[in-house]
Amino acid sequence: MxxxxxxxxxxxxxxxxxxxxxxxxxxxxxxxxxxxxxxxxxxxxxxxxxxxxxxxxxxxxxxxxxxxxxxxxxxxxxxxxxxxxxxxxxxxxxxxxxxxxxxxxxxxxxxxxxxxxxxQGKNTKEQFLETAFLYLHAPYLWGGKTPFGIDCSGFTQMVYKLNGYQLFRDASQQAKQGEALSFIEESEPGDLAFFDNQDGDIIHVGIIMRDNYIIHAHGKVRIDRLDHSGIFNVDNNQYSHNLRVIKKIV
Structure with a gap:
C-alpha cells in the first residue's frame, strides 16, 4: 500500500x-x-x-x-x-x-x-452558522469544497469540519448520519435538511437557520425559505427542492 x-x-x-x-x-x-x-x-x-x-x-x-x-x-x-x-x-x-x-x-x-x-477542536452548534456565512455567495461548483467554488454537500461537510465534526462527502451519504427529526419545529440552527428527486434519491442538503430559513449551495451559497414542502426560492418565488428528512448530527 x-x-x-x-x-x-x-x-x-x-x-x-x-x-x-x-x-x-x-x-x-x-x-x-x-x-x-x-x-x-x-x-x-x-x-x-x-x-x-x-x-x-x-x-x-x-x-x-x-x-x-x-x-x-x-x-x-x-x-x-x-x-x-x-x-x-x-x-x-x-x-x-x-x-x-x-x-x-x-x-x-x-x-x-x-x-x-x-x-482546532470542537465548537458549539451556535458557531455553525457563523462559519457557513464565510461561504455566502460562493459560486456552485460540482465537487468543490472552497469559497471559490463549492457544491451542496461539500458546503455542509466543510462547515461541520471547521467546527470539529465529520460528515461524509455526498448528500446521500450524509443523510445516513445522525438522528431523524419528525418536524422542522424540532430542529435547531445547524441541523441538516435533505431533499430528494422524483425517484426518491437524496440529491441536495442544506443547513437550517432560525425562523424557517436555510443556507445551501444552489447556483451559489444562498439563503432561502424552508417549510414542510421544501426550499422556497426567494428570488423567483418557486419551490426548488422537495424536503425529504431533517437530521440532527450534533
Whole structure:
C-alpha cells in the first residue's frame, strides 16, 4: 500500500484518470490518503477524512510512508480560519492555502511557517452558522469544497469540519448520519435538511437557520425559505427542492 499527502492548495479528484473527467471532490492542503492503484500519470486514492475515492494527478501530491500516514492520523487538526492565507517555506516562498486547509499536518514535510488564524477542536452548534456565512455567495461548483467554488454537500461537510465534526462527502451519504427529526419545529440552527428527486434519491442538503430559513449551495451559497414542502426560492418565488428528512448530527 502506498500513501500520499496534498502539498498544494486545491487539487481536483476525478471520477476517471483523465483531465477531462468529472471532478467529484477536491483535496485541500494537508489532506492525506491511501493510494489504491498507481498508474503512470494517475493514482486512485481513498481520502483519510471521509473515505471518498477518486483519481488524482501524480504530479499534484507528495508520496509519504505508512508511518507518516499513521502519524498524521493521530495528529489533531489545525485548520486555516480565513478564506485565503499563505504558508512560507524554508526558501521564503509563499504558498497559498484556503479556508479549511490542515496546517498541523505539515510538520513531517518541511520547514513551513504559518502565522495566520487557526481553528482546532470542537465548537458549539451556535458557531455553525457563523462559519457557513464565510461561504455566502460562493459560486456552485460540482465537487468543490472552497469559497471559490463549492457544491451542496461539500458546503455542509466543510462547515461541520471547521467546527470539529465529520460528515461524509455526498448528500446521500450524509443523510445516513445522525438522528431523524419528525418536524422542522424540532430542529435547531445547524441541523441538516435533505431533499430528494422524483425517484426518491437524496440529491441536495442544506443547513437550517432560525425562523424557517436555510443556507445551501444552489447556483451559489444562498439563503432561502424552508417549510414542510421544501426550499422556497426567494428570488423567483418557486419551490426548488422537495424536503425529504431533517437530521440532527450534533
Amino acid at each position: 502506498q500513501y500520499g499527502f496534498c502539498n498544494l492548495n486545491i487539487v481536483p479528484v476525478r471520477l476517471e484518470p483523465a483531465d477531462a473527467s468529472e471532478m467529484v471532490t477536491q483535496l485541500l492542503f494537508g489532506d492525506h490518503f491511501k493510494v489504491l492503484e498507481k498508474r503512470k500519470k494517475w493514482s486512485k486514492i481513498r481520502i483519510a477524512f471521509d473515505k471518498y475515492e477518486g483519481w488524482v494527478d501524480n504530479k499534484q501530491f507528495l508520496e509519504i510512508t505508512e508511518d507518516q500516514y499513521h502519524k498524521i492520523n493521530q495528529t489533531p487538526s489545525e485548520l486555516v480560519a480565513d478564506v485565503i492565507d499563505f504558508l512560507q517555506d524554508d526558501k521564503n516562498q509563499l504558498i497559498p492555502i484556503s479556508l479549511g486547509a490542515n496546517i498541523n499536518k505539515i510538520v513531517e514535510f518541511g520547514n513551513y511557517t504559518y502565522e495566520g488564524r487557526k481553528l
